[in-house]
Amino acid sequence: MAKIKRTIETDRPFADALRVREGFVLSDLDPRSTPAFTGKKDDGKAALLEHDDELSGLQEKLYAASVGGNSRRRVLLVVQGMDTSGKGGLMRHVVGLVDPQGVQITAFKKPTEEELSHPFLWRIRKRLPEPGKIGVFDRSHYEDVLVVRVHDLVPPQQWARRYATINDFEQGLVDDETSVVKVMLHISSAEQKDRLGRRLDRPDKHWKFNPGDIDEREHWPAYQEAYQAALDRCNSESAPWFVVPADRKWYARLAVQQLLLEHLRALDLQWPVADFDVQEQKKRLART
Amino acid sequence: MAKIKRTIETDRPFADALRVREGFVLSDLDPRSTPAFTGKKDDGKAALLEHDDELSGLQEKLYAASVGGNSRRRVLLVVQGMDTSGKGGLMRHVVGLVDPQGVQITAFKKPTEEELSHPFLWRIRKRLPEPGKIGVFDRSHYEDVLVVRVHDLVPPQQWARRYATINDFEQGLVDDETSVVKVMLHISSAEQKDRLGRRLDRPDKHWKFNPGDIDEREHWPAYQEAYQAALDRCNSESAPWFVVPADRKWYARLAVQQLLLEHLRALDLQWPVADFDVQEQKKRLART
Numbered sequence: 001m002a003k004i005k006r007t008i009e010t011d012r013p014f015a016d017a018l019r020v021r022e023g024f025v026l027s028d029l030d031p032r033s034t035p036a037f038t039g040k041k042d043d044g045k046a047a048l049l050e051h052d053d054e055l056s057g058l059q060e061k062l063y064a065a066s067v068g069g070n071s072r073r074r075v076l077l078v079v080q081g082m083d084t085s086g087k088g089g090l091m092r093h094v095v096g097l098v099d100p101q102g103v104q105i106t107a108f109k110k111p112t113e114e115e116l117s118h119p120f121l122w123r124i125r126k127r128l129p130e131p132g133k134i135g136v137f138d139r140s141h142y143e144d145v146l147v148v149r150v151h152d153l154v155p156p157q158q159w160a161r162r163y164a165t166i167n168d169f170e171q172g173l174v175d176d177e178t179s180v181v182k183v184m185l186h187i188s189s190a191e192q193k194d195r196l197g198r199r200l201d202r203p204d205k206h207w208k209f210n211p212g213d214i215d216e217r218e219h220w221p222a223y224q225e226a227y228q229a230a231l232d233r234c235n236s237e238s239a240p241w242f243v244v245p246a247d248r249k250w251y252a253r254l255a256v257q258q259l260l261l262e263h264l265r266a267l268d269l270q271w272p273v274a275d276f277d278v279q280e281q282k283k284r285l286a287r288t
Numbered sequence: 289m290a291k292i293k294r295t296i297e298t299d300r301p302f303a304d305a306l307r308v309r310e311g312f313v314l315s316d317l318d319p320r321s322t323p324a325f326t327g328k329k330d331d332g333k334a335a336l337l338e339h340d341d342e343l344s345g346l347q348e349k350l351y352a353a354s355v356g357g358n359s360r361r362r363v364l365l366v367v368q369g370m371d372t373s374g375k376g377g378l379m380r381h382v383v384g385l386v387d388p389q390g391v392q393i394t395a396f397k398k399p400t401e402e403e404l405s406h407p408f409l410w411r412i413r414k415r416l417p418e419p420g421k422i423g424v425f426d427r428s429h430y431e432d433v434l435v436v437r438v439h440d441l442v443p444p445q446q447w448a449r450r451y452a453t454i455n456d457f458e459q460g461l462v463d464d465e466t467s468v469v470k471v472m473l474h475i476s477s478a479e480q481k482d483r484l485g486r487r488l489d490r491p492d493k494h495w496k497f498n499p500g501d502i503d504e505r506e507h508w509p510a511y512q513e514a515y516q517a518a519l520d521r522c523n524s525e526s527a528p529w530f531v532v533p534a535d536r537k538w539y540a541r542l543a544v545q546q547l548l549l550e551h552l553r554a555l556d557l558q559w560p561v562a563d564f565d566v567q568e569q570k571k572r573l574a575r576t
Contacts, residue, residue, distance in 0.1 A: 068494065096388045101426070107389065
């Protein structure tokens with residue numbers, strides 16, 4: 001734990017450093033910076049592994065509380081970011097270290113015809129985590145004010161109303177004992193160019209590439225503007241945004257792990273107390 | 289790879305050794321045996337880790353084929369076993385090593401009122417894996433001929449019809465490009481007693497214990513009989529059963545990993561070929 005303790009100034013250093021505050025300007029944040037962490041790449045990778053057990057343990061306690069203690073407490077991690085910003089790697093290298101039984105990942109793709117025939121939160125609600133689980137959204141309801149806004153997929157007056165709808169929705173989740181952790185992985189346009197280039201260089205990565213990814217790069221400024229609006233308008237006290245500089249993959253992974261840890265620690269989870277007489281059950285078992 | 293290669297006699301040694309064949313008698317199989325593996329515990333643990341990358345790689349290829357090659361191929365791992373047989377540990381230590389985005393685990397609990405109002409396969413069908421995914425069932429439709437049969441939860445003539453229904457259902461999955469891998473974790477009654485006792489000894493494991501678990505031990509012979517019937521009657525050529533001796537957790541985990549590997553290797557998966565001109569896309573990217 002040594003490497004990360006060096007960097008800790010408060011109980012929630014990553015949440016403090018990465019939280020979007022009044023007047024936040026996305027373009028002012030350096031995507032190569034490493035807020036709340038003074039170490040280098042190797043330190044960051046080591047810190048990630050050092051905290052693996054704690055994250056797994058807290059996840060198990062969260063789950064145990066739902067099974068043995070009837071708790072409704074659950075966590076929803078919302079991950080947004082431009083193409084190649086590292087959402088998939090995060091699922092694998094952070095979320096993947098937790099017991100898969102305690103996690104429910106949903107990757108929201110282009111909506112289907114059926115999904116489009118319903119209000120935009122319909123498909124989101126269906127994938128909310130059950131009590132005791134960590135739900136993870138790889139893209140989310142925010143696409144409905146990001147890609148939809150950039151490409152005018154619905155009239156402006158329609159997407160404009162969605163910010164308030166999202167705030168109400170998220171407040172409802174928080175009121176229902178859900179810890180909502182919203183993360184934007186922030187990469188630079190130059191870094192995206194490099195990452196797309198590497199996909200084109202490797203035949204085993206071609207399946208991840210789509211020529212449309214390059215078309216989307218033309219809309220980079222419009223996307224940044226749409227992100228800025230989402231960060232400004234859906235940043236409530238109970239469900240704030242965290243913007244994670246993500247040009248360095250190792251940092252982004254560590255930061256999201258630490259954000260999860262800080263939120264889980266704050267729940268002060270306890271093992272549920274047995275609702276049976278342990279000695280009596282031991283005697284019963286002995287007789288079988 | 290050395291340790292496991294020593295033990296390999298055919299291309300599919302675990303599938304060959306563990307497959308249920310005509311005349312198989314469950315009670316004749318020693319739950320402490322380690323078919324197809326001559327190593328000890330440390331060798332088994334090392335072999336599990338050594339094959340982690342291959343399993344991850346094959347899973348990625350399976351997923352890539354669905355995204356980039358329109359393949360409908362998917363895998364369904366069905367895991368059955370008595371309480372404490374190690375289903376949860378398998379999810380964590382074998383399935384958990386694969387990219388969580390490629391896996392969909394469902395733990396089937398006691399059916400809800402809504403589920404009971406539908407045919408027994410209704411809730412199962414809703415959780416079948418999508419193309420490219422590895423679906424994992426922690427308990428399954430087999431509960432409808434196991435706990436249901438042992439406790440007469442439906443009339444005998446009703447559960448008796450289910451074996452044929454299950455065979456038709458599974459044939460349909462196989463016809464729809466699903467590799468069905470059915471595993472029974474086989475523990476002894478004495479081992480279960482030890483494992484329940486250890487749960488009672490540890491306050492952080494009390495939440496996993498239920499006094500009903502001891503009541504169920506009285507039905508041990510009836511459960512073994514119900515398992516034998518399921519193994520006999522739902523053991524088709526295209527969706528055979530594999531019985532994994534599970535008193536040694538390390539062996540059971542290795543065996544299920546190897547069964548998955550052997551099935552995935554047999555699919556001869558290839559990276560999909562790009563459906564775009566790679567050089568042209570590199571030029572387009574360079575211009576952005």
